[in-house]
Each structure stands twice: as C-alpha cells, then as structure tokens.
Amino acid sequence: MADSALAQDDRLRRPAGIRSLWLGGTKVSFVPDGAVQGRPRGWLPDTTDETWAAHPEYLDASGYLVASVGGLLVEHGDRALLIDAGFGPESLPADPDTPNGALYGGAFLDSLAELGRTPEEIEAVAFSHLHPDHTGWARHPAPGGDRPAFAHADHLVPEPEWAARDLPEAGGGLSEEIVAALAPRVRTVTDGQEIFPGVRVRVTAGHTAGHAEYVITGGGTRLIAFGDSLHSPIQVDHPEWSCVYDHDPVRSADHRRRLVAELAESGTIGFGVHFADVVFGRVRQVGDGPAWQPLDA
Template sequence: MANSVVDQDQRLRRPAGIRSVWLGDTKVSYVPDGAVQGRPRDWLPDTTDETWAAHPEYLDASGYLVASIGGLLVERGDRALLIDAGFGPQSLPAEPGSPNGAIYGGALLDSLAELGRRPAEIEAVAFTHLHIDHLGWAWHSVPGGDRPVFAHAEYVVAEPEWAQRDLLEAGGTTKEIVAALAPRVRTVTGDQEIFPGVEMQITGGHTAGHAQYVITGGGTRLIAFGDALHSPIQVDHPEWGCVYDDDRARSAEHRRHLVAELEEPDTIGFGIHFADVVFGQVRRDGDGPAWRPLNA
C-alpha cells in the first residue's frame, strides 16, 4: 500500500506518458505533447497557502502544479478521431507575473507514431475549446514544410465557441491562428454524435462554448471533460475555479454536476491536464469525492 501511495504521488508531479483504455471495441489513448507549470495560488485562486502545505503531493520540486498537454485519440476499427491538438512545436519560459511557469509542446506527432497512427489517418480533430494549448498542431504546418499536419481532417468546434472566437485573442488565440483553422471548421450547435460512440456536449463556463466529449463502448462511458477541471484536487472541491475560467459561476455549477456524473457506475473521466493521472474514476472517500487514477 505504501508503495502505491508513493507511486501515485510521483504521478501527480510529472507529465503523463502514453496511456490507453479500452471501451469495448473502442480504444482511447492519451497522446502526450508537452506540459505546463501552474503557480498553484494563481491557477486556483480560491486555494490558500494552507491548502498546498497540506497537499504537497500535487507540487513539483519548484512548487508548481504540473499539467499535461496533449490530445485524446479515439480509435474504432480503421477510423480515428483526435480530441484537442496540444501546444505544438514551441515553448515559452516562465514569465514574472503570469499564472504559468514554463510551457512546452512538440511531442504529439511522435506520440501518435508510437500509437501506430499517422496524422493523415485522423479524420477529424474535435476541440474542447479554442485556447492555444489545445490547438497547437492544428494550426502549425508539418515540420519543415507548409502543408497542414492533419491533411484530411475537419475541425469540429462548438458553435458558441466559434461565434465568440474573437474573445479568445487576449489569451493568445490570435487572428492568425483563427484564420489557419477557419477553412476546415465545422460547427456543432448542440449535443450531437460526431464520431461513432462519441457525443459532443456543450457545457460553457471555462469559455463561451467549452465542450466535453462522452465516449461510450462496452457498457462503459468515458467523459473527456476538457478544462472544466485543471487539477485532481478540484474533484474534492468543485467550488474552486481556475483563473482562466470565463464565467466562474457557470463553471462551478458545471463542475458540481460533472463530479456527480463521474461518481456514477461504469464511468471513467479523462482530465487532459491531470499530470500523469489523466484517466480515473471518482469515488467517495471520507468526507467527499476523490479522483482515483486508473493504472492504464
């Protein structure tokens, strides 16, 4: 038991590697691209110094939260969907006054190759939202060339997110990035199946049209909840918002609903920024719900 606790604590402080789960005939895999550090009091401003003194297992040696960056590959037979596209082949150092520490991407194409997939085989890239750490490889060209990375993919975006895309420019989603995406965007106006066994559900809150994806197969559902939650510690405290949430009240309401859904039987969660515990289940332990990582 002691060794499993130590291993879980280590996983909370490192970026995720490739991890996969099977839902019947559907394979779902985390595709690593990079990571970002978050200053804990800045990222989760409802927390206190006492919060983190009581939970040092979430912080790396520099005192940062560690958030993975990547995508979620959904494979069914020969078909493949990617949810989110990482940060891309770039890095930024920590900036004084920013909620973030260092951020980097670049590994997603190698991760896809390790999973046996070429970018040309991805039929669609579906976005949870249009922040730059979810768009990277969708607007960058093939390294050393000028062709799109996902040559045959359409880009699936919730309609309210696309309609209010100009609001995202302050967060780094520039007009140049939007222009690169625009010719291939298909908007979805409501809850809708976008791939066999994959339904987009528009949740809002974090951004105007933030979406989650519910993937079902083999009697199990997986909820890829995007940036509704940034750290597993929020599962215990869904009232704690993130500095990047556009609508704090709506985000908190959705988190409470989401945590209750994740407690239901035969339900798995996928937290794209959840360090190396991206796949997990919510189980009650003591006073409230808690994230229980899968050993996928």
C-alpha cells in the first residue's frame, strides 16, 4: 500500500484536529471538541461482519468507528458564525446497552481560541439539529461561570426542528434540559434563509424531524455542511445505509443519495462534522476506491 493511502487510513480512524480552508473571502474552520466511538454494526445496522472485515481502515484498534465532535466556524471579515457547538465539557464511558463507545468533549473553547476567536465574538450559533453532541457548549456553563459560553448569541434553530422538540424520536424525545437551556435564545430559521453572508439554511429532514444543512458559497465554490445527513465516509459509497440514530431511515437514505450526487458536482465541497480526520472533502469516484476524497487543508 502506498504511503499516501496509509496516511489516509490513519485519518479515517482518528478524530480531527483544527482544519481550515478559504472560500473566496470567507474562512471556514473545523473547531474540535472531542470524539465519539460507534460500534460499526450498531451505528450502521444494514452492514455485516463481512463489511467491516473488508474495510478495517475505518475502525480503530478497538474495532470502533471514530467520529469527530465539534463545530464549524465561519468567518467573513470581522464577523463570525458557529454551526453546531460540540458536546461540551463532559464524557461518557462506553455503554454496552447503546451503539456507542466512549464519548467525550471539552476542547471546543480552546480550539476556538487557537483559531483566534473568543466566544463573545460569535454573533450566532446555527444548529443542524438539537442532539446533545451538537448543542453542548450552548447549554453547559462555561468554565468558571454560571452561563453557557454563547449565552449572548442568537441560537438559530430550523423551524421544523424547534416545532418538533416535544415529539418522540429515535432514542427518545429531546431532553427538557436541552430545551430549557436553549429556549431563551432561540430564533427559528426557515428553508432557504440567508443567516450570514453567503450562508443559507437547507432543511433536510430525515436524521431528525427538522435537521438542516448549511450551504456556504464564496469564491466560486459551494460548501455543504451536511451535519448528520452522513455519519461516516463509508456512507458516501453506500448512501442506502442509514444510521441507527436517523429518525426516518428511508427519508434519510433518499436524501443521502441526492446529497452524494450533489457533492460530486463541480465546484462543490462537503463538510462532515463526524467524518473522523477527513471532515472536508469532495466526492470523486475513482475506480473501486472510496468516493470521499479528503482535502488537505
């Protein structure tokens, strides 16, 4: 195996560090918070033992899928927006009764500082959806204080996601704790709405009732921050495989097929917040190789 392929395999089984790229005058950066392990057949129930025997490059030394946890910082001039807010300063051990291995956060504010931003400079936090690994620092008190780090900022939530906050979903409804923490600052947003220069909301229900992607354009390039429409790069090759946490597996699979085709279009980049250390990439089908081609940014 070539050294480049070995290096890419290593990236598929470790969480991402800070990575940035420019879209014209807009800078986008992954803000690491932590990581979560997923039992491969637990997370992707339509896979088999044979699937993972054929693709060990996606699994860490313990046999888990590795998913990064964090958010996306979008900067345009002096302005700054966050898309998602990590898991927060807590950790959970592996639980044999769930599809998860260990889950931890805590690095988000340090990562933001390394990128040259303070929480007070963030004008809004836009959420792809309201699961705990996307809302963490919007609900946990910041270290040394009694208010969340982004309590000053608008919390932009897709309208159908907020409307469904009390409805049961896969794994149970949204916790009262999350709703209570976010509610004072929530401003709902709608499909197609521009929330920041060059950033538009795209509601793509399936993972949750009101899950949204964010389409960022600049410099002739389009970046689709697709949230939890995809959880692992292997789904780019198999969009029919839904995650166990998808609220509507059929609908999410239908959307993934369209999304993968869209990511293959010229001038289009994807951002997968859970995509190990290959969070930025393009879809390029080359022979029998993986279609997700990471960007070295």
